[in-house]
Amino acid sequence: MSKILVIEDEAAIRRVLVKILSEENEAYKVDEAEDGLLGIEKIKNEDFDLILCDIKMPKMDGVEVLEAVKKIKPEIPIVMISGHGDLDTAVNTMRLGAFDYISKPPDLNRLLNTVRNALDRKELVVENKILKKKVSKKYEMIGESDAISQIKDIIDKVAPTDARVLITGPNGTGKELVAHWLHEKSARAKGNLIEVNCAAIPSELIESELFGHVKGAFTSANKDRAGKFEAANGGTLFLDEIGDMSLSAQAKVLRALQESRVQRVGSDRDIKVDVRVVAATNKDLKKEIEEGRFREDLYHRLAVILIKVPALNERRDDIPLLVSHFSEKIANEQGTAKKVFSDKAIKLLQEYDWTGNIRELRNVIERLIILGGIEVSVQDVKLFASK
Numbered sequence: 001m002s003k004i005l006v007i008e009d010e011a012a013i014r015r016v017l018v019k020i021l022s023e024e025n026e027a028y029k030v031d032e033a034e035d036g037l038l039g040i041e042k043i044k045n046e047d048f049d050l051i052l053c054d055i056k057m058p059k060m061d062g063v064e065v066l067e068a069v070k071k072i073k074p075e076i077p078i079v080m081i082s083g084h085g086d087l088d089t090a091v092n093t094m095r096l097g098a099f100d101y102i103s104k105p106p107d108l109n110r111l112l113n114t115v116r117n118a119l120d121r122k123e124l125v126v127e128n129k130i131l132k133k134k135v136s137k138k139y140e141m142i143g144e145s146d147a148i149s150q151i152k153d154i155i156d157k158v159a160p161t162d163a164r165v166l167i168t169g170p171n172g173t174g175k176e177l178v179a180h181w182l183h184e185k186s187a188r189a190k191g192n193l194i195e196v197n198c199a200a201i202p203s204e205l206i207e208s209e210l211f212g213h214v215k216g217a218f219t220s221a222n223k224d225r226a227g228k229f230e231a232a233n234g235g236t237l238f239l240d241e242i243g244d245m246s247l248s249a250q251a252k253v254l255r256a257l258q259e260s261r262v263q264r265v266g267s268d269r270d271i272k273v274d275v276r277v278v279a280a281t282n283k284d285l286k287k288e289i290e291e292g293r294f295r296e297d298l299y300h301r302l303a304v305i306l307i308k309v310p311a312l313n314e315r316r317d318d319i320p321l322l323v324s325h326f327s328e329k330i331a332n333e334q335g336t337a338k339k340v341f342s343d344k345a346i347k348l349l350q351e352y353d354w355t356g357n358i359r360e361l362r363n364v365i366e367r368l369i370i371l372g373g374i375e376v377s378v379q380d381v382k383l384f385a386s387k
Contacts, residue, residue: 006032007039007053036060054081077118139180143318147310159185167280169309172359175280183236191235199241206249217266243283254298312354326365341376
């Protein structure tokens, strides 16, 4: 059922709109308000999927209603109703966030098409919000230890800025989760988060991957191709395992950070980019600098903010929470009931040496859920979680 509110001071027009919409689709529930103030009151107290609003009204005109709704419930699409003399204003309202406008007297087909399109847009916005919540939950950081709490505090302070962040820590600790949180809590969250695993790309291809190439730049370059910097324009570029990047590519990344410009391989044309770079590594970059494998000037460009993600052995207090989280997640993925771990089983897991960190713990939990009893016991842990 889609709820539509018609805000129109002319009773005859209001009745026509309500009648047309009510008769068009049984799934439309149409309410009405005779002026802007009454309309705003209803919007505050009820949930609507679409608003049709006249522009010229006493007490509160349509532009004021539009501005108020965008503050109260910005996700609701608003279609403005304009008289012949209001067309310029109607066009301007679209710049202020109106979905569309229809003229008086309303053309039946135009009205119904606009309403359907606006409702489809509302449904898409809702779906995107649900999807974003799912994405956020996917990259949720589990833990209440001092180390994790400190990381969350840093993210809250740093995310709204464009400061570059270097994330360090052993493999399997969740460095990519920090990168996703930094992006999702930033003003760039509507833009792309582009991930590049620098260790997984051959050194001869990394520059093409990052900066793109033009046709004919090398043997297999059959057409122009944009790089990851361009793909992340307006968003965030996450350079994972940056310690494995070649010195040649490091030099180009440094230039891109200094000048906010990139050149595709084989081209001499600069392309302006607006990208926030977040990097991660499991290596000691200061040692890499000493041994000539990493540029010191690039390090200082990247390490404006340093976030060190601790090994699981340094945050054993979080293991009970992680066990519960992974148990529920894996059960949902497999369509089975969540298994309970006995207190003694969890205590034993806390005593293990987790060289593989969070990634290893998750694998062990999955193994215990598949092979363990209804309640995972100490014996199950000894049998199936042994190193």
